[in-house]
Amino acid sequence: MSDRVEPATPSQRVLMTALLVLPATLLVMGFFADSPREIVAGIGRIVVAPSVLLTDYLAVGGLGATLVNAGLCGLISCLLMIFLKIEVNGPFIAAVYTVIGFAFFGKNIFNIWPIFVGVAIYARTQQTPLKNYALVALFGTTLAPLVSFISFGSWVEGIPSVPLGLTFGVAVGCILPPLASHMLRFHDGFNIYNIGFTGGIIGSFVTALLRSFHFEVETIRILEDGFSPFLNGFFTIFFVALILWGLWYNRGETKPLREALVSIHRSSGRLVSDFTIIGNHGATFLNMGIMGLISLTFVALLSGSLNGPVVGGVLTVVGFAAFGKHTRNCVPILLGVYLGSLLKVWESTTTEVIITGLFGTTLAPITGQYGFFAGITAGFCHLSIVMNVGMLHGGVNLYNNGFAGGFVASFLAPIIDAFKQDRPESTD
Numbered sequence: 001m002s003d004r005v006e007p008a009t010p011s012q013r014v015l016m017t018a019l020l021v022l023p024a025t026l027l028v029m030g031f032f033a034d035s036p037r038e039i040v041a042g043i044g045r046i047v048v049a050p051s052v053l054l055t056d057y058l059a060v061g062g063l064g065a066t067l068v069n070a071g072l073c074g075l076i077s078c079l080l081m082i083f084l085k086i087e088v089n090g091p092f093i094a095a096v097y098t099v100i101g102f103a104f105f106g107k108n109i110f111n112i113w114p115i116f117v118g119v120a121i122y123a124r125t126q127q128t129p130l131k132n133y134a135l136v137a138l139f140g141t142t143l144a145p146l147v148s149f150i151s152f153g154s155w156v157e158g159i160p161s162v163p164l165g166l167t168f169g170v171a172v173g174c175i176l177p178p179l180a181s182h183m184l185r186f187h188d189g190f191n192i193y194n195i196g197f198t199g200g201i202i203g204s205f206v207t208a209l210l211r212s213f214h215f216e217v218e219t220i221r222i223l224e225d226g227f228s229p230f231l232n233g234f235f236t237i238f239f240v241a242l243i244l245w246g247l248w249y250n251r252g253e254t255k256p257l258r259e260a261l262v263s264i265h266r267s268s269g270r271l272v273s274d275f276t277i278i279g280n281h282g283a284t285f286l287n288m289g290i291m292g293l294i295s296l297t298f299v300a301l302l303s304g305s306l307n308g309p310v311v312g313g314v315l316t317v318v319g320f321a322a323f324g325k326h327t328r329n330c331v332p333i334l335l336g337v338y339l340g341s342l343l344k345v346w347e348s349t350t351t352e353v354i355i356t357g358l359f360g361t362t363l364a365p366i367t368g369q370y371g372f373f374a375g376i377t378a379g380f381c382h383l384s385i386v387m388n389v390g391m392l393h394g395g396v397n398l399y400n401n402g403f404a405g406g407f408v409a410s411f412l413a414p415i416i417d418a419f420k421q422d423r424p425e426s427t428d
Contacts, residue, residue, distance in 0.1 A: 015088035015281060016078065018245065022238065023074025023100055026067045029234070034064025043069060047110045050153030050220070051145040052395030054351070056105050056308035058224040066308065070103035073112060077138055080116070084131040090274035090284065090323040095138035097319025102141070104315075105308035106398040111144035111151075114166050118173015125174075133177050139195035139399075140176040143203060144169070146396040149217065150210075172202055183406070189271035190369070190409035192324045193362040196402015203393030203403075217394030223351055224307040231306050235314065236296060242289030242318075250282025257283055268368030269324035276322060284322045291321035291330065295358055298334055304354040313358030320361070329364035332372050333357070336379020344383065356386050359401030363408060370416045382408045 030039060042065025049060050057066040077096045086092060099107060119137040123130045130137075151165030176198060183198045191197055207217045250257045260283035264275050275284045295314040304310055317325060337357035341348035348354075360382045367375025386404035397403055 012087055014249075016082065018249075018285070019081075019088055019093065019096060020075070020078050022097070023071045023078065025071070025238075026074065026100070027071030030064045030067030030071060032064075033067060033230075034062055038062060039064045039068050042066070043109070046108050047148075048152045049108075049148060051106050051108065051111060051148035052153070052217070053145070053219050053390060053398065053400060054105060054221050054223060054309050054395070055145075056223045057108070058104065058308045059222050063230075066104055069108050070100050072109050073103035073107055074100040076109070076112070080134060080138070084129075084134055086131060086134055088276075088281075090276045091135055091272070092138075093276075093284070093288075094316075094319040094323035095135055098316050099138055099141060101312035101315030101319070102398050104311045106312075107141050107144045108148070111147040111169065112141045114147050114169025115140045115144060115173040115176075118170040118175075119177060120173075121170065122174045122177050136177045136180055136195065137173070140173060140180075140199070142196055142199035142397055142399040142402070143172050143176075145398060146172060146203065146206060149396055150215075168206070172206065175202065184271065187406045187409040188413060190365045190413050191362055191402065191405040192269065192271060192320055192364060193359075193399050193402025193405055194271060196362070196397070196399025197406030199397040199399055200389065200393055200403025200406070203397035207392070207394045207396060211394075217396065219390050219395035223305070223309070225305050226307075227300075227304070228306045231311060232296065232300075235292065235311075239289045239292030239296070239318070242285050242292065244289075246282045246284070246286030246289060248282075249285060250280065253280040253282050255280045255283075257286070261286070265326050265328050267324075267326070268365050269326070269329050270365035270369060271324065273324045273365075274322075275324075275326075287326055288318050288321040290327065291325060292318040294327060294331070298357060299354055302338070302354055302357075303349045305351060307351060309351055309355050310358070313355040317358055317361055325361055325364050329368040329375065330361040332367045332375025333361045333363055333379040333382070336360075336376035336381075337383050338379075339376065340380040340383040346383070346387065352387065353383070356383050356401065359399075360386070360405070362402055362405040366409060366412060366416075369413075370420060374412070374416055374420075378408060378412055381412065 042061030046057050046061040077099045116137050119133050123133050147165045147169035151162045180198045184194050260279035264279040267273050267278050295317045334357045337360050341353045346353050363378040366378045389404045390400050
């Protein structure tokens, strides 16, 4: 293993500005898509929706309100980073893009706050700076639907539902940080969405308790149908812009672009793989744009609808292209999910299969560590698992693929290890 070359310290002001571009643009576009009155009404419907999987905010609140909600959630995430003086790196790029993506179907300007408060309380009890747990706070909004479901989707006689929902949100925020560090051992870093697996465990535990008190917690299916030329056009332009931005920004990097890209693609993606360090920021933005175009192509090839969950899947792939995902370790997963849909009971054109492919790239490290056919196998198996674990948490854990991915990784990795010698990961 050769020595790693650290990139030159980038301008954090420029990088934060680049990170703010997407949420700010979505916010502005929302007011071009609909009138202020329609946006306010749509935001109201989004906030009071139970928000469990799959609740497409495009169907619930309309295009304008959804774009504004996504933009505001993204800006809140960036402002949290600014307030805590957190540098823009791979994990936080992934976190911000994931929050924005899921703000199209499950996270909103109401239900994310109790999770933040809960994590802050935990940090205070541990006498540790909140900055140390900011990443858990952002990813931990996977359990935001629990707040909305209890506040607006359930009813218990004599108990105010909104305070109860807020209390549950704060409580799960408090227990997320200690559990997340322990759950990493379960899948040994082969599941990139570690907080998704943690959220699935917590969500299943809480859902079991709720069901025992006659709360009906079940997944739902509210989806906008059709392929949106508007969203497809916007994100295509944005991903091309990311590529161009990466090429331009790389001029100020110490590591040449080619060398940085090679380093990224040699990485298995296994946690923790920060591409801004393994490569550099310019190559990372370039990788993000490429993965975005590949994701849109995958949706188009399967004739899928570009609805809220699918947009969320695309943006999550783009975000994690700074933190573990690249073409070499993701394409076999996509192929494995698609092949599985041809042989199994699910149609490849459905939203469920398409988002399984996109979010299923949480298993990209299996490809990176064990090779092309191991990735196909992981994707093939993942489709079956993800379609059956949602009933455990009832949809209150938005990162259902992260939950399923933890099981797939923990099952496959030891078996592959037993029959195939590990290839050491290169960090050149």
